[in-house]
Structures are given as structure tokens and as C-alpha cells.
Amino acid sequence: MQEVRSVLEGKRIQAVRINRPDLRRPFPPNLKDILTGQKVRNVKRRAKYILVDLANRHTVLIHLGMSGRLFIDKNYECHSHRKHEHIIIMTEDGTRLSLVDPRRFGMVDAFSSDNPASYPRFLTHLGIEPLEEGALSASVMRDLFCTVRSPIKNALLDQKKIVGLGNIYVCEALFRAGIHPQLAANSLSYSSYARLSSIIPAILKEAIAAGGSSLRDYVTTDGKPGGFQNLHQVYGRTGEACSVCHQKGKKALIEKISQSGRSTFFCPHHQKITP
């Protein structure tokens, strides 16, 4: 994020190459015209979206989905030289920023910076930023979830409530909080909400510090894999000994179940079925 900011902020976009019309959804048809020749005012993040504000009062939104990456190259040409390279941006000082996304789960959109009515709905309905200082607390969590009957695992994935958590980090947060993933979100005790409210930002900070979770082929902008997958306590560890129970001299094995078509990993021993 900081790298992308330093590449783009205050710079003029000299050339844009768009290699296909869509990712998960179609690109705005005038995307190239919106970007070309514009100076970048600033680059921000909201939830999992990167927002690029342009001098022409348009904002370009980028979501990397599952497999999307941004590559930064100095002194390269505008032509494609990577597989699945869908968008290439050249700045005035010769830096090349490209969007690579093999699985095409990413998204690129554009709207008027000054007109909230033009913002896409998925952007205006986003929930709390867990890394914002003081944004999460036990009472905030209780207020968010006290009416939610779905399992806490599903509720934590809902970006309309808390943003930024995906399948991996929800599994890890529930594991560390000792909360069973199938409990109804509105059935948790106040102390469970309290534990989650401090564990969620802690896990996200650890993951960011480690460079993210590399599953299969994920790499950062400099091409290095992230390291958080080595810190996973439950995700992808079906059948392995639970580290929490093991420390207490007890034996328990990590289990994998499916919730709403997504894998959940948990320890059936210390992630209690009681709220």
C-alpha cells in the first residue's frame, strides 16, 4: 500500500494499457480515458479496496480479489511481459504499475469523487475498520451482532459489519478467542465479544507485519511471498495437533468443516460450543 502510494501520489499518468474488458465484472468502458494524462491526487484504502483519486475528480477503485497483485517496475516498457497482466499504468517518471490477476476475482471501477450518489453500493455499505484506533470494542461488537442469528464464522466474514476479514483470519481469530465457529453470532457472551474485539486487530496487524498470507502463488509487490501462512494456527492444518491444547498437555486435533460452502478450521476441544 505504501509502495503503491509512493509510486502514484502526485504523479501524472502518462499511458494506460488495458488488455481485456473485464475481471469479475466489466471495467468502466471509459477507464482508459479517465486515467490517461491525469495527475493522481492521493491513494487511499477502504476495507479491501484501493481508491485512487484523480485530478479530474474521478476515483478509480481496485480490488485484488483472491489472486490479484500489483507489480511495480522501473524502466520498463508499456507492453505486456507477464502472464495475466490485465492493466498497465505508466507514470510520468517511467514507473510501470501493473495489475496481474490469474483468477480474475478482482474488480476495477470508477466513479465521481465528489458525488456520493455515484459511489458503488458495495463501497457505501461497508462496516467498521478494525484497525482504526478504538473502532472495535466489546460493546461495539455486541451491538453489531446481537441481532444476527447466523453463525459467528459467517457474521465475521460479512463486510457490512466489520471489514477486512477473510476466511483465513476469521478462522484464526475464532481459534485464538476460543469460540466455536458454529455458535450463533447473537449468542456470544460479553467476554467473547471483548476477546474478539482485541484479537481481530491484533491478528490483522501480525499478518500485515508478516507480509500477508501466501497461499500457493501469492507474492508482494517485490515478488516475495508473504509469511503469515507460517503463523497459521488452524487454517489448512486439518488433523494436526491443536497448539493451544498441546501447551496444556492435552491432545486435540484440528478439524475442518464447511459453513456456507467455505472451509472452517477449528479445534473442537478448546473452541467451546458454549457461548
Added chain:
DNA sequence: CCCGCAGCCTGCGGGC
């Protein structure tokens, strides 16, 4: 409104 689920897409890994 609330909730669950199919579907999008490619690469990888297991089985034969």
C-alpha cells in the same frame, strides 16, 4: 430485511 448458496476463474495437487 435476513440468510444461505451457486457461480465466477485459474492453478495446483491427488488419483489413476
Added chain:
DNA sequence: TGCCCGCAGGCTGCGG
């Protein structure tokens, strides 16, 4: 060795 199939996930849209 090579092929085929199933799985992985963020988000949307649809149906109940």
C-alpha cells in the same frame, strides 16, 4: 508421465 477432476476464496445476485 499425463490427464482429469475437485478444491480454494471475495463478492454478487438470486431465491426462500
